Amino acid sequence: MDVFGPVRSRRLGLSLGVNHLPPKTCTYSCVYCQLGRTSFMTTNRSSFSDAQQLSDHIHQRLDELAAEGIRPDTITFVPNGEPTLDRSLGEVINKLQPLDIPTAVITNASLLWHPECRAQVMHADIVSIKVDSVIESTWHKIDRPHGTLNLDEVFNGIHWFAQIFKGRLLTETMLVKGLNDSRKEAQAAATFIADLDPDAAYLALPLRPPAEEWVEAPDAENLMQIFDIFTAHIDHVELMMDLPESELASGEDAAGILLSTLAVHPLSQTDIDAYLEKHAMTPNELDTLIEEGLIRRVLYKDTFFYLRKY
16 A cells, blocks of 8 residues: 655646555556556455555655645545455545545546445545547457456446536546547547536546557547547547646655655656655666666657656
8 A cells, every 4th residue: 555646637736646456456457558557457346455554644644744834635546456446445535534635536437337336436526537438349449348347337337426426527538549539439438428527528648658569649630630529529628738747745755755656657757857856866766776676767759757667
């Protein structure tokens, strides 16, 4: 279990991340995933974390940040996989409510058909749902779901959740060249998402090193066509075309905080340089972490990215 950051998020402001799953535990193995291919694919919900222990870790990190005059805008469950696989999720969220800091869950929504799962996620203040494609053949190609998952069942679960959820509902669609960047795909996805009536729909691009090397962002012309289609159906659409500055917070264990962050949030060379300067860490210290096999450096789109190595 890790509590990392906070990091700057377009959707969630200054977000304190919660990583409550072992790597990489998920219901999908998405071709674009910045954490690589899924090593433990499952749809069985289990208690992967201890609710009280995780709550204590979050409180401890908040106390450290408060001493620096920092208060996160959100506490976000964004682990090494699919957060709703953890049956302790709802209990942890409930324990955090007295803090009066909004809780957010970033989910691929593949388990919202499960009544217990829906009931637990309902406790969050913000929920971001992934909708990469509503066409079954494309769904299998881009998200590579667990074999027991059924697309109709998944989408029914999303609809049921959206109809009842009282918090802030967001959607995210990752656009991959040659998979879900056609007019047909965009029309189908935009129609489905519009029916959910989200507060905002985000169109994302694979800007960090993906699980599969062949993954690329759509051409500019296709991208603009998709954006036009989405805005014709949905009131608030945002296109995320660049990487935000992460603005990692400081702390006593600079290397530990960096490793926890890289476990779920790869950083560009610019972000790493800023972090080293802020914490008076030398490039040699970073090189040592790489040599020890704790971090790996990847060249992607002419930019070096740093990821946690498991």
